[in-house]
Amino acid sequence: MKKDFKEFTSRNTTIVAVAPHTTEQVAEYWKKEELPMIGIPDEDGKLANLYGQEWKLLKLGRMPALFVIDRKGALAFTQYGTSMSDIPDNSEMLKVLDGLSGL
Amino acid sequence: MIALSALATGVAAPEFEAVSHDGRKITLTALQQQGPVMLVFLRGFG
Numbered sequence: 550m551k552k553d554f555k556e557f558t559s560r561n562t563t564i565v566a567v568a569p570h571t572t573e574q575v576a577e578y579w580k581k582e583e584l585p586m587i588g589i590p591d592e593d594g595k596l597a598n599l600y601g602q603e604w605k606l607l608k609l610g611r612m613p614a615l616f617v618i619d620r621k622g623a624l625a626f627t628q629y630g631t632s633m634s635d636i637p638d639n640s641e642m643l644k645v646l647d648g649l650s651g652l
Numbered sequence: 653m654i655a656l657s658a659l660a661t662g663v664a665a666p667e668f669e670a671v672s673h674d675g676r677k678i679t680l681t682a683l684q685q686q687g688p689v690m691l692v693f694l695r696g697f698g
Contacts, residue, residue, distance in 0.1 A: 560688070561687030565678070565691050567691065567692065569695075579673050579674075587673075588672060588674075589671075589672055612695065614692075615690070617690050618690075619684070624661050627660065649688050
């Protein structure tokens with residue numbers, strides 16, 4: 550996502566990444582990795598629970614989840630990962646965003 | 653019970669207010685005024 554960041558911003562898309570860590574941990578990681586997107590610390594899981602991010606006890610924690618929200622505030626795309634690496638390709642997400650043009 | 657709270661495409665995204673890693677106040681309403689929002693929930697790092 551970092552490498553295609555400009556592709557997303559050229560579509561007026563804001564990327565927000567929510568991490569189950571403290572503010573200090575997220576700030577440090579964002580600085581170290583030079584991440585350009587907005588990072589939101591969610592140590593208590595409040596935001597994750599609001600969006601239904603799944604816990605898998607056997608896989609020791611949270612599964613990734615991804616949502617695209619259109620200008621009207623509706624969910625245009627939702628994916629709840631079933632494994633640690635279950636994340637859609639950037640190309641797939643860019644197609645979703647292209648489909649929102651004009652909305 | 654957690655699985656039952658999963659959100660479907662087409663429904664309204666839950667509004668939220670949060671503080672970003674660099675101290676900015678973030679609301680979904682403000683972000684969506686600028687265009688689509690891609691909200692990514694990470695498994696974690698470190």
